Amino acid sequence: MGKVLVIDVQKCIGCMSCVTACKDEHVANDWSPYAKPQPDYGHFWINVEKMERGTIPKVKVTYIPVLCMHCDNAPCVKACPAKAVVKRADGVVLIDPAKCDGCRQLKSKPLCIEACPFNAIYFNEALSIAQKCTLCTHLLDDPKWKHGPRCVDSCPIEAMIYGDDGDPKIRELLSRAESLKPDHGVKPRVHYLNLPKPFISGCVVDPEEKEVVIGARVTALDLYTSEKREVSTDELGDFWFTGLEWNHKYLLKVEKEGYESKVLGVLTVDKDVNVGDVFLEKRR
Numbered sequence: 001m002g003k004v005l006v007i008d009v010q011k012c013i014g015c016m017s018c019v020t021a022c023k024d025e026h027v028a029n030d031w032s033p034y035a036k037p038q039p040d041y042g043h044f045w046i047n048v049e050k051m052e053r054g055t056i057p058k059v060k061v062t063y064i065p066v067l068c069m070h071c072d073n074a075p076c077v078k079a080c081p082a083k084a085v086v087k088r089a090d091g092v093v094l095i096d097p098a099k100c101d102g103c104r105q106l107k108s109k110p111l112c113i114e115a116c117p118f119n120a121i122y123f124n125e126a127l128s129i130a131q132k133c134t135l136c137t138h139l140l141d142d143p144k145w146k147h148g149p150r151c152v153d154s155c156p157i158e159a160m161i162y163g164d165d166g167d168p169k170i171r172e173l174l175s176r177a178e179s180l181k182p183d184h185g186v187k188p189r190v191h192y193l194n195l196p197k198p199f200i201s202g203c204v205v206d207p208e209e210k211e212v213v214i215g216a217r218v219t220a221l222d223l224y225t226s227e228k229r230e231v232s233t234d235e236l237g238d239f240w241f242t243g244l245e246w247n248h249k250y251l252l253k254v255e256k257e258g259y260e261s262k263v264l265g266v267l268t269v270d271k272d273v274n275v276g277d278v279f280l281e282k283r284r
Helices: 017-026 075-079 111-115 150-154 168-176
Strands: 003-008 046-055 058-067 085-087 093-095 122-124 129-131 160-164 190-193 200-206 217-222 228-232 238-241 249-255 262-268 273-279
Touching: 003 058, 003 168, 017 046, 017 150, 046 273, 075 085, 075 093, 075 111, 093 129, 150 160, 160 168, 168 190, 200 217, 200 249, 217 238, 228 238, 262 273
Parallel strands: 003 190, 200 273
Antiparallel strands: 003 160, 046 058, 085 093, 122 129, 200 238, 217 228, 217 249, 249 262
16 A cells, blocks of 8 residues: 545645645754755745636636645656665655755756656755755655645645545545546656636626526536537526536537527637627517
């Protein structure tokens, strides 16, 4: 069995408690042989990336905590000439501060930093070593500590779940989870639930009455899969299609009794789309 972390992006509110807890645990604390102290500034062994999606007024904000993914096929392990980056039997990837020489002989940025596709490794200028999230292994190895990594323990809405990949509850979560940058083939041990998918939104308006149209039927036909979705405009005249497929093409149509139907054309969702105001003309 190995250690895994599952993060539910839909729950994350961007409170930064995980970042603060990481700083509290590692700044000015020497947890050798796991890690030397984290610098006061510049390092974020866990960081919360903010994604602002769409355009005003149809905007959604998503927060994604990002840390070392403790990959099973970790490129940082392969890149380190000093053999300082090691993967433990439980899946945790550590940088041995006693072995790391900061690739000084290369006179360039440490190779592990360049190899990491998640930008999760940092250079400690004062100590001349590379550093990153240890998953608080100094705590995990302490039989008296029962709360997982500090970031998990600090999350007020339990958006982060830590456990063993052999646990049935964890396996069920993993069956629904995704990874960041799956095309890299690094087999991460940090997984995500509810990563953002694109949306199409808009507002249906009666230009003659200068009022929104409530209860209009809006359909979105996926031209790749033939899947048809249908929503109705709300009390503000708004409609939302969420959880769409990236880079698919959708044909949108708006209908309402007493109005001429309107086809909005084909939309490619390579990003979140706000079509703006859709004007429906009354049927004469």
